[in-house]
Amino acid sequence: MISYKDLGLVNTKEMFKKAVDGGYAIPAFNFNTMEQMQAIVQAAVETKSPVIMQVSKGARQYANATILRYMAQGAVEYAKELGCEKPQIVLHLDHGDSFETCKSCIDMGFSSVMIDGSHLPYDENVALTKKVVEYAHQFDVTVEGELGVLAGVEDEVSAEESHYTKPEEVKDFVSKTGVDSLAISIGTSHGAHKFKPEQCELVNGVYVPPPLAFDVLKEIETELPGFPIVLHGSSSVPMDEVNTINQFGGKLEAAIGIPEEQLRKASESAVCKINIDSDSRLAMTAAIRKVFAEKPAEFDPRKYLGPARDNMKKLYMHKIVNVLGSNDKL
Numbered sequence: 477m478i479s480y481k482d483l484g485l486v487n488t489k490e491m492f493k494k495a496v497d498g499g500y501a502i503p504a505f506n507f508n509t510m511e512q513m514q515a516i517v518q519a520a521v522e523t524k525s526p527v528i529m530q531v532s533k534g535a536r537q538y539a540n541a542t543i544l545r546y547m548a549q550g551a552v553e554y555a556k557e558l559g560c561e562k563p564q565i566v567l568h569l570d571h572g573d574s575f576e577t578c579k580s581c582i583d584m585g586f587s588s589v590m591i592d593g594s595h596l597p598y599d600e601n602v603a604l605t606k607k608v609v610e611y612a613h614q615f616d617v618t619v620e621g622e623l624g625v626l627a628g629v630e631d632e633v634s635a636e637e638s639h640y641t642k643p644e645e646v647k648d649f650v651s652k653t654g655v656d657s658l659a660i661s662i663g664t665s666h667g668a669h670k671f672k673p674e675q676c677e678l679v680n681g682v683y684v685p686p687p688l689a690f691d692v693l694k695e696i697e698t699e700l701p702g703f704p705i706v707l708h709g710s711s712s713v714p715m716d717e718v719n720t721i722n723q724f725g726g727k728l729e730a731a732i733g734i735p736e737e738q739l740r741k742a743s744e745s746a747v748c749k750i751n752i753d754s755d756s757r758l759a760m761t762a763a764i765r766k767v768f769a770e771k772p773a774e775f776d777p778r779k780y781l782g783p784a785r786d787n788m789k790k791l792y793m794h795k796i797v798n799v800l801g802s803n804d805k806l
């Protein structure tokens with residue numbers, strides 16, 4: 477049993493409270509490579525932002541669970557080396573699918589886990605989430621639950637259509653399970669193709685998707701005043717990255733995300749954690765494609781992974797400062 481506290485990590489409790497009170501959101505960036513980890517830490521240190529580094533089940537399979545855990549420990553030390561005296565870094569399991577997965581993360585030094593029972597019947601979701609909370613809270617590990625279903629594909633998680641969270645269920649769910657935060661469904665979705673062009677309005681050559689269901693969010697906030705709310709699937713799919721990818725041989729057709737103004741608006745509410753994964757994948761891919769196209773003789777991985785890291789760092793800093801508002805909060 478390894479305690480996250482010995483690794484210098486923190487749980488989400490304090491962080492979320494401050495974010496809800498302060499009207500901003502904490503970035504939750506997925507990582508599975510060293511370059512992503514470095515870019516996340518550099519961006520968080522330079523902007524003086526707390527940060528959630530999250531790992532999905534797919535990432536644990538890809539990179540190896542032990543390696544990722546040591547990378548998170550390394551992230552804390554790296555942040556200190558970069559001049560941050562007290563880094564606020566959370567190591568979070570994204571979309572935990574079973575009690576066993578959550579337990580294994582908690583036992584290995586994670587400071588926060590998500591148990592995603594959103595696909596289960598309500599009562600089973602309650603029972604599973606409660607079981608994880610009871611285990612996690614013994615070790616001061618925070619737990620995120622989910623109600624409602626997001627459309628899209630993300631590692632092992634996929635759903636054809638979304639179902640908005642039912643505001644009438646949230647209070648009962650939170651009190652029965654004891655979760656520390658709740659992921660909801662109000663129109664965000666996983667992946668880089670969140671909407672079909674026919675669902676959008678074409679404004680000056682840009683697809684503008686339907687707005688998030690702020691009325692549902694408002695009702696949830698009324699049911700649970702001040703309770704930390706989480707948004708998954710909140711990449712914006714920046715057109716400049718998509719265009720770079722396509723310009724240099726990629727084939728990403730009609731990739732559409734959540735407009736950043738919508739996320740900025742959500743950050744000012746009880747939404748205090750916003751998950752961003754696809755945008756970093758796009759930034760990485762765009763930078764690598766550009767190097768490959770412009771310097772076809774290049775074969776030193778540092779010469780294309782380095783620019784990829786720089787491009788991701790730029791993206792993370794932009795999100796922190798211009799979208800979530802978590803800068804200067806350490």
Ligand SMILES: [Zn+2]
Nearest residue numbers: 630708709751
């Ligand atoms: Zn998700």
